[in-house]
Amino acid sequence: MTEEIAAKIEAPSRPQADSRAIAVAIAGWLIPGLGHLLLRMWGRALACFFSVGALVFVGAGMRGNLFSWEGADPFSRLGFVADAGAGVFYWVAKSIEGGVSDVSHSYGDYGTRFLATAGVLNLLAALHAYEAARGRKA
Amino acid sequence: MMSAGLRPSHFQVLVLFALAVSVALGFLSRREPRERLKYIARSLFWFLLIGVGIGWVMYPFSR
Numbered sequence: 001m002t003e004e005i006a007a008k009i010e011a012p013s014r015p016q017a018d019s020r021a022i023a024v025a026i027a028g029w030l031i032p033g034l035g036h037l038l039l040r041m042w043g044r045a046l047a048c049f050f051s052v053g054a055l056v057f058v059g060a061g062m063r064g065n066l067f068s069w070e071g072a073d074p075f076s077r078l079g080f081v082a083d084a085g086a087g088v089f090y091w092v093a094k095s096i097e098g099g100v101s102d103v104s105h106s107y108g109d110y111g112t113r114f115l116a117t118a119g120v121l122n123l124l125a126a127l128h129a130y131e132a133a134r135g136r137k138a
Numbered sequence: 139m140m141s142a143g144l145r146p147s148h149f150q151v152l153v154l155f156a157l158a159v160s161v162a163l164g165f166l167s168r169r170e171p172r173e174r175l176k177y178i179a180r181s182l183f184w185f186l187l188i189g190v191g192i193g194w195v196m197y198p199f200s201r
Contacts, residue, residue, distance in 0.1 A: 062143055062146075113155075117155070121159065124162075
């Protein structure tokens with residue numbers, strides 16, 4: 001009986017747990033790996049950070065195209081959603097490229113795919129961190 | 139910042155992409171280190187095999 005009462009006191013309420021999970025997901029999106037870091041999942045945090053970082057660095061280094069929200073067509077906006085999935089690395093990629101992409105060569109095209117993959121991978125990691133924070137997956 | 143940009147070979151690009159994605163998915167989808175390693179190795183192998191395979195299939199149409 002005493003243990004049950006203690007468990008009820010210690011366990012966070014549902015809305016509290018939900019808001020924590022959302023905060024973890026946002027943190028994971030903003031800085032790749034931070035969501036898992038907050039959950040003390042060190043290996044996953046490092047893997048996400050370095051995988052997304054490597055894809056962004058190489059993708060931007062190959063002068064891949066970074067989409068902006070003011071794209072002319074829905075595909076450009078979809079591209080922006082994928083690119084922005086990398087969180088702060090979106091701006092890191094912008095600073096590496098210096099605002100000049102070059103997709104006239106295959107490298108630039110590869111770079112565009114690298115940047116989009118980095119974003120989508122980070123969104124997946126943030127979703128995983130959200131699920132883990134809710135106790136659904138680990 | 140980078141005027142010329144990186145110029146890795148096509149195979150280097152394939153390996154790097156496959157490695158980064160395999161590591162991330164391996165760590166996210168598996169808990170045990172041994173299971174992760176197996177997943178990463180298997181995923182990397184299939185990425186490379188399918189990538190090179192598609193390259194060979196498309197070769198006759200490349201010129």
